[in-house]
Amino acid sequence: MVSSKIMDFNADLVDDLARQKVVLFLGSGVSASCKTRAGQQIRQWEPFLQFAAGKIKDKSLKSLVKQSLEQRDYLMACDLIREALGTEWTDLLKQEYQQVGEPSALHKALVKLEQRIVVTTNFDKLLESAWEQFSGSATHFPQVTTKIDHKAFAALRDVKGKFLIKLHGSIDDPDSMVFTKSDYADRAFGNWAYNEFLRVLLLTHTFLFVGFSMTDPAISLLVEQYAQSFPTARPHYMLVGGKVHDRLIEWNKKLRRLYVLPYKSDNNHAELPRLLTALGKKASERRRELLAASNQA
Template identity: 30%
Template sequence: MAEAVVEEEAPKQTRYERYIEEITEDITNTVQEFGVQPILFVGSGLTKRYMDGPSWEELLGYLADKCSTIEKGLGFYKQSLGHPIEIGQEFSRLFQDWAWGAGANEFPKDLFEADVNKHSYVKYKIGEFFKGIKPAAVAGLKADFQPEIEALAKIRPHAIITTNYDEMLEMIFPDHERIIGQQLLKGQQVCIGELYKIHGCVTDHDSLVFTKDDYQEWDKKKKFLSAKLLTFFNEHPLIFIGYNAGDPNIKAILSDIDQALPEKGGVIPNVYILQWDPSLKDDSWPQRDKVIPTEDDRSVRVKMIVASDFGWVFDAFAANPALAHVNTKVLRALMARSYELVRSDIPKMKVEADFKMLNSAVESSEAFAKLFGIANINDYSAAGAYHPMSLTEVGKALGYKGWHSADALIWRVTQKTGTDIKKSDNRYHRADKVNKTVFHKYSADAIELLRKVRDEEEYQLDLGIPAEAK
């Protein structure tokens, strides 16, 4: 008598694994819905994570130890002056005194010319400090985080904005064009593949925004940045990495965004804050949104992502098959050349390169990649042609604004039938794995099925795969 075969049960999904799955789907659908690459806002927390860079307080502590005219400990200045920017202003004054006295040998001779800015001395030492912790290459960053760093690089962001002084991002995104401080206010950028270092860079110590005087001067001239931020907000997913939710830089940026919101009080659908939490466990269910106070007693709600490992978050933002091999540097050059081809008497306009355009072009033209020389995209299979739509496109075909309502209909199917159509490849759904993230695509059959669910009509699931989809 044959022995009964006992099938092993699949391991039960933990609460945090379910959280990862839901957040991942939210990210990928948001990226698809906007149809363009995300914008990254990067703070000092990421430099600290990958190459032991300092927090603002640690930087002030280093400066206090370095300068002999700073006779009292950092705690004294925190008590007396309170705000770090005020402390930076006072430290700059004390560094100038030191440079023109006992510390003269610590600075190059050209810093003692009459036209040198009084804040140059403290900024020179800040530049020295950051150059001292700079690794030679990306491989020199912390080995434990190499998979995370590789996942970050695969996002291929439309642009990066950072308040960091260091050059870590240049190593991770070597094809992005660096624009430092006041350069942002000059000329016309190509608007893709750019790294905006809005508080300066160690390659030019005088560009650093560090003292109270610097911040006041920057506030006077940041209108151009604010306008660019509003354009980014309207057109791209945004993710803040390496900032505390209460960081004054986040508050300032979100305050600008808040002014443009058509509706107040709801969660901004395309703005995420990534927060590190090393204490997460299998049964953790972190918060999904965060209220951030801005200015004039106002506040905004943004999406919160809580993780101890950032790799799955970066994979989700990078889950874009059509742009998997786009060379940012070549795309920048192509767009820059397109500006030169425009007659000088015709107003120039911004060129948008989004993956909706790439996606449709790939499906209709085998020569797309060769024509533009910016992507190496494999031919779509028959399965890809049968399942061409994102969940956002399915939702819009059903008359909704986005993907959330379509996802709710899929959940109703799961509740009624016990079958989640997203868990397998079938006539309604197909899953592609890009990096480590599952990328969901849907067919016209899925639209018809969900239409019946929406209208409360009878339906029968047929999970078979049609011959033309194989």
């Protein structure tokens, strides 16, 4: 049963979906929803770092990495692991994130929302596979961007095109991936295009975060800066599985202009694709209303 608390979707969100003015921002939880052909899930960030840390032979360095992981300083841990493993690091990345997987019901529900711009921090190829399988009558793949520079801004001007922005790179090009503290310093915090592109999107579109925990330092900072600069602007939305404390919901609303939408996380988040499917139906109905009104004008 779909939770009644969320079924009363915000009318602005439905309207923005109908007008293709929503940016679907997808995190590792989306990739975790599917199985690879080997019958496993692609590891999310922390489990992958723990797995990679197990390959380190230097005991003192392994202990330092373990300490960083316990402190949840994943960027530092990642830097240390990459330095310790050398070329084996890239091999591990490819073994994990180049796996072929079967797109999930969640992938299908997201593709069926039919938004122009999808942004993801994931490195894998699952979204591309989902697009091919579930895009219906679409005749072209979305334009995939794996490096955020001036060319990324084409997504803002080409209103007829569809775009998949792989914000932190793609496993097809390991050198493009933003995975360590030094990567963030160079390609996120230190990249004018990265910051400006997301700032413009936050101001001109409504974000719907799915499978994303808002622990990414660059993204959370930009969302907070947006809220401080435009305190009366339209909010953004984040779907979160499980119980969420009311204080946390209010904190996100106040500090980030981010409306947290909780849903039941039982049965491997089975409710999430149902919610998105219901949301997609409401957006389709609204799109038909807008088209009818336009034809009568």
